[in-house]
Amino acid sequence: MSIKMRWLGTACFEIVLPNKKTIVIDPYLDDSVSAPITSDKIEGCDYIFLTHGHYDHVLDVGKLAKRFDPKIFCSDVAAGSYPDPSIIEVAQQAQAYITLLQVLPGRTLRGLEEQTASLAMASGCKIVVPQHYDPLFEGSEKTDLTQLKKILEEKTDIIFQELVPGRWYSFD
Numbered sequence: 001m002s003i004k005m006r007w008l009g010t011a012c013f014e015i016v017l018p019n020k021k022t023i024v025i026d027p028y029l030d031d032s033v034s035a036p037i038t039s040d041k042i043e044g045c046d047y048i049f050l051t052h053g054h055y056d057h058v059l060d061v062g063k064l065a066k067r068f069d070p071k072i073f074c075s076d077v078a079a080g081s082y083p084d085p086s087i088i089e090v091a092q093q094a095q096a097y098i099t100l101l102q103v104l105p106g107r108t109l110r111g112l113e114e115q116t117a118s119l120a121m122a123s124g125c126k127i128v129v130p131q132h133y134d135p136l137f138e139g140s141e142k143t144d145l146t147q148l149k150k151i152l153e154e155k156t157d158i159i160f161q162e163l164v165p166g167r168w169y170s171f172d
Contacts, residue, residue, distance in 0.1 A: 002170045007163035009034035010056050011102060011132045014042065021046040025100070026057035027064055034134040036166030039063045050074035051102070056136060091122040098171060099125035103133040103143055117151040120158060127159045127171070128152065134165070 001018035008014055011026035012035065022044040029035040029042075039060040045068040050058055053074075064070065091099075101120050103109060109116060120128040133143035149160050163169060 002172045004168050004170055005098075005129075005163075006168045007129070007131065007165055008037060009134050009165050010105075010136065011051060011100075013100060013131070016044075020044075023047045023049060024064060024070075025049045026051055027060040028056045028058070029060050030063070031059055032056070033136070033138050034165060042067075044068065045070045048072045056132075088119060088122045091119055092124075094122075095124040097125060098127045098129060099123040101128050101130050103130045103145065103148065105132055105134070105136045105140065106143055109143065109145075109148060113147040113151055116148055117155070120152060121156055125158060127161050129161050129163055 003018065004016040006014050008029060009032050010028050012028050012032075013023075013025040015023040015025070017023070022042075024042065024045050024047070027039065027042075027048060029037060029039045040063075042064060045064045048061060048064060048070050050061070050072065051074075061072065065072065099120050101116065103116060104112065130145060130148070133145060135142055145160075145162070152158050152160055161169075
């Protein structure tokens with residue numbers, strides 16, 4: 001049984017589970033310059049997961065909650081410096097298959113490539129999907145992921161899977 005997932009820009013993902021339940025992570029669509037759809041195009045939402053409270057992760061929660069009455073989950077673990085050492089410790093326990101890896105927006109990771117790669121490696125994942133590297137504001141540039149990819153290729157066998165915004169992907 002596979003899950004279907006599509007990246008909707010910034011840190012927003014829509015995931016359809018094998019039982020057809022839908023998860024939306026960090027809903028930020030209507031005011032996003034990179035989202036391929038608006039919140040009214042989401043067809044289902046049983047659960048919303050919020051990684052933290054920045055506007056570019058929560059702006060459309062109310063709209064989806066009003067339409068679908070989903071269960072909403074949030075955590076304060078992601079607050080603080082990136083990546084916070086406690087996040088690495090938690091990730092080491094995860095043994096994830098897919099890790100949605102937050103990458104800071106901007107031209108480069110500004111020297112945080114090693115720390116960002118360490119989070120992916122700590123999670124034990126087979127596939128890493130970068131997020132939050134698309135332009136956040138009109139006129140801003142997509143983050144250069146070249147060095148991060150190079151580090152992961154040299155140190156691991158993790159598959160670095162960039163998703164095209166709005167396109168559905170299946171994972172078994």
